[in-house]
Amino acid sequence: MRKNKKPKLAVWKFTSCDGxxxxxxxxxxxxxxxxxxxxxxxxxxxxxAVLKGPYDLSLVEGSITTPQDAERIHQVRRVSxxxxxxxxxxxxxxxxxLRNFKEVKQFISxxxxxxxxxxxxxxxxxxSDHVPVDFELRGCPVNKYQLLEIIxxxxxxxxxxxxARSVCMDCKLKGTVCVMVxxxxxxxxxxxxxxxxxxxxxxxxGCYGCFGPKETPNTASLSRTWEKLGADQDDLVRVFRSFNSxxxxxxxxxxxxxxxxx
Amino acid sequence: MGAKYVLQASQFQFLFxxxxxxGYQVIGPKLQDGAIVYxxxxxxxxxxxxxxxxxxxxxxxxxNRSDSAFxxxxxxxxxxKKFLHLPARKxxxxxxxxxxxxxxSENEEIPKLAFVGVRACELHAMTIQDKIFMxxxxxxxxxxxxxxxxxxxxxxxxxxxxxxxxxxxKTGPKASGGYDWVLTEVIExxxxxxxxxxxxxxxxxxxxxxxxxxxxxxxxxxxAEIALSERIVEETACQMGRRLKTEGIKDLLYKNLEHxxxxxxxxxxxxxxxxxxxxxxxxxxxxxxITDLTGEKVERVQKWDSxxxxxxxxxxxxxxxxxxKSRYRQxxxxxxxxxxxxxxxxxxxxxxxxxTWCPAGIDITEEAKGFYGDS
Ligand code: SF4
Ligand code: SF4
Ligand code: SF4
Ligand code: SF4
Numbered sequence: 001m002r003k004n005k006k007p008k009l010a011v012w013k014f015t016s017c018d019g020x021x022x023x024x025x026x027x028x029x030x031x032x033x034x035x036x037x038x039x040x041x042x043x044x045x046x047x048x049a050v051l052k053g054p055y056d057l058s059l060v061e062g063s064i065t066t067p068q069d070a071e072r073i074h075q076v077r078r079v080s081x082x083x084x085x086x087x088x089x090x091x092x093x094x095x096x097x098l099r100n101f102k103e104v105k106q107f108i109s110x111x112x113x114x115x116x117x118x119x120x121x122x123x124x125x126x127x128s129d130h131v132p133v134d135f136e137l138r139g140c141p142v143n144k145y146q147l148l149e150i151i152x153x154x155x156x157x158x159x160x161x162x163x164a165r166s167v168c169m170d171c172k173l174k175g176t177v178c179v180m181v182x183x184x185x186x187x188x189x190x191x192x193x194x195x196x197x198x199x200x201x202x203x204x205x206g207c208y209g210c211f212g213p214k215e216t217p218n219t220a221s222l223s224r225t226w227e228k229l230g231a232d233q234d235d236l237v238r239v240f241r242s243f244n245s246x247x248x249x250x251x252x253x254x255x256x257x258x259x260x261x262x
Numbered sequence: 263m264g265a266k267y268v269l270q271a272s273q274f275q276f277l278f279x280x281x282x283x284x285g286y287q288v289i290g291p292k293l294q295d296g297a298i299v300y301x302x303x304x305x306x307x308x309x310x311x312x313x314x315x316x317x318x319x320x321x322x323x324x325x326n327r328s329d330s331a332f333x334x335x336x337x338x339x340x341x342x343k344k345f346l347h348l349p350a351r352k353x354x355x356x357x358x359x360x361x362x363x364x365x366x367s368e369n370e371e372i373p374k375l376a377f378v379g380v381r382a383c384e385l386h387a388m389t390i391q392d393k394i395f396m397x398x399x400x401x402x403x404x405x406x407x408x409x410x411x412x413x414x415x416x417x418x419x420x421x422x423x424x425x426x427x428x429x430x431x432k433t434g435p436k437a438s439g440g441y442d443w444v445l446t447e448v449i450e451x452x453x454x455x456x457x458x459x460x461x462x463x464x465x466x467x468x469x470x471x472x473x474x475x476x477x478x479x480x481x482x483x484x485x486a487e488i489a490l491s492e493r494i495v496e497e498t499a500c501q502m503g504r505r506l507k508t509e510g511i512k513d514l515l516y517k518n519l520e521h522x523x524x525x526x527x528x529x530x531x532x533x534x535x536x537x538x539x540x541x542x543x544x545x546x547x548x549x550x551x552i553t554d555l556t557g558e559k560v561e562r563v564q565k566w567d568s569x570x571x572x573x574x575x576x577x578x579x580x581x582x583x584x585x586x587k588s589r590y591r592q593x594x595x596x597x598x599x600x601x602x603x604x605x606x607x608x609x610x611x612x613x614x615x616x617x618t619w620c621p622a623g624i625d626i627t628e629e630a631k632g633f634y635g636d637s
Contacts, residue, residue, distance in 0.1 A: 165571040172539030177295040190534035
């Protein structure tokens with residue numbers, strides 16, 4: 001790290017609910033240590049003060065859904081040495097990517113009294129569709145310890161200790177009894193990226209896939225397991241279409257079941 | 263073989279008390295979230311008396327028994343491994359001074375544990391892990407110390423599960439060694455007792471075992487009681503839910519590394535890693551050093567890992583096992599073939615956990631059949 005000069009951190013928001021930024025604010029105890037090590041140069045959720053770029057580390061929340069977003073993300077990339085996206089919106093388009101499966105104009109005319117004032121893109125897309133991304137932190141929302149871990153890794157110039165393995169592995173590390181095998185509760189854990197510490201199975205629910213697809217997700221095989229547990233094609237379309245419907249493996253699987261349904 | 267005694271079911275609590283009085287924390291089977299898992303027990307009341315399990319590929323169900331047997335089920339998802347080779351632990355802590363990290367080992371508290379209800383297959387799994395962690399020049403001192411501080415009360419199985427195949431692996435259902443005590447539970451019309459035999463286990467604990475038997479004032483078992491207890495285990499041996507042909511399996515797998523059957527399994531395998539996590543002999547872990555925000559403190563942590571993750575085979579330039587095919591093949595050939603070259607025994611004890619707890623219901627005994635036939 002450069003002597004005497006703290007690296008500048010910026011946080012940017014695109015189309016999102018702000019939940020991931022809140023995870024950063026939620027790091028109360030660690031924020032002091034953080035502000036000791038980095039200059040928080042742009043984080044509107046925490047402070048109105050904005051310092052000029054370039055920035056050493058940019059955290060980007062949200063997906064690209066408007067023509068303005070699509071412009072602005074290039075500016076952000078230009079002023080950022082390292083760009084890390086945070087959350088499902090930024091990594092896969094978020095819940096708003098559900099529009100990708102329909103004609104967006106129809107939604108607008110239903111939702112808004114004056115649709116002519118709304119300017120929006122047809123699709124909600126991840127940041128990596130627009131600019132090169134250095135690391136994608138997953139989750140809806142992100143896990144605050146993983147958020148601190150990427151920042152600590154960046155500050156210490158090391159690889160973040162964050163694994164793309166399944167949620168199942170965390171279930172087993174924790175000693176949770178598998179809800180799918182023991183209770184026939186359908187669970188997305190075997191195809192979902194770990195990061196939440198296997199929260200839902202530990203309170204007796206199936207995984208909803210908040211962290212999106214794991215590495216090498218075999219969604220077709222998991223769908224067969226779900227079918228054995230009684231899920232129909234509609235269920236399968238829906239389950240792969242939530243916070244990460246824009247992630248390629250989940251999108252493809254949901255479309256397969258949409259075709260089968262008809 | 264030691265002498266055999268009879269311990270009445272009604273006296274079972276005294277055994278717990280005797281262990282507790284000697285400073286042991288009693289660990290044993292207990293109901294939790296729809297399964298039987300090993301956990302701390304405060305009294306015999308915590309044992310899942312009257313319960314049994316139905317196990318098949320990818321399914322596990324608890325059911326009531328018609329009697330009140332304490333051990334009338336087989337093995338649950340978690341083996342004793344979690345108490346000896348911990349799922350996660352801190353190895354060292356470091357502080358930076360003058361640009362270098364200085365590490366100190368974490369001081370671990372080693373508990374004195376009494377394992378109650380260890381099955382024959384699990385005893386074999388422990389012997390296998392002993393070899394891995396304590397057998398060579400690289401000794402895992404945490405495992406070794408934990409191992410030295412346990413008192414093992416084994417139970418001969420009175421029932422085999424739907425996914426059990428210890429007979430094929432020659433590991434059960436009768437405990438053949440590695441315990442301080444072994445119990446066979448006997449339920450007759452109006453009697454409920456254990457036939458107890460003390461010690462083929464290692465070291466000083468045998469003495470404690472004999473001492474406890476004297477304290478409890480157990481009578482020697484009569485011939486008829488012994489015969490009955492032996493018949494129970496013999497019947498269990500005839501109930502195996504699964505079978506695995508082990509003859510020549512090593513060469514068979516080595517000869518078939520490119521067999522199309524691997525692709526067929528890969529079609530179903532989720533690469534979720536459950537099979538390795540539940541396997542009582544799988545021992546892989548990864549180690550990471552994690553600095554804090556200040557960069558002044560670092561922790562070296564070890565966590566269970568699995569050959570089913572992409573990271574696990576990451577070497578310079580990328581992962582060498584990118585596909586489900588290569589990962590499943592790695593796992594199965596390790597368990598059944600090159601474990602034999604590496605450690606002198608099979609890596610599988612036939613406990614059936616990987617079959618039951620695989621969400622896709624992949625069955626190692628069925629997959630092995632895929633290679634017989636056209637080798
Ligand atoms: S509960 Fe879900 S995430 Fe956990 S092991 Fe079972 S399938 Fe995997
Ligand atoms: S595999 Fe054998 S020893 Fe293990 S639980 Fe089943 S019957 Fe008992
Ligand atoms: S064999 Fe089963 S448990 Fe093992 S990784 Fe594949 S799907 Fe998961
Ligand atoms: S490979 Fe499967 S059956 Fe064999 S010891 Fe491991 S978990 Fe048990």
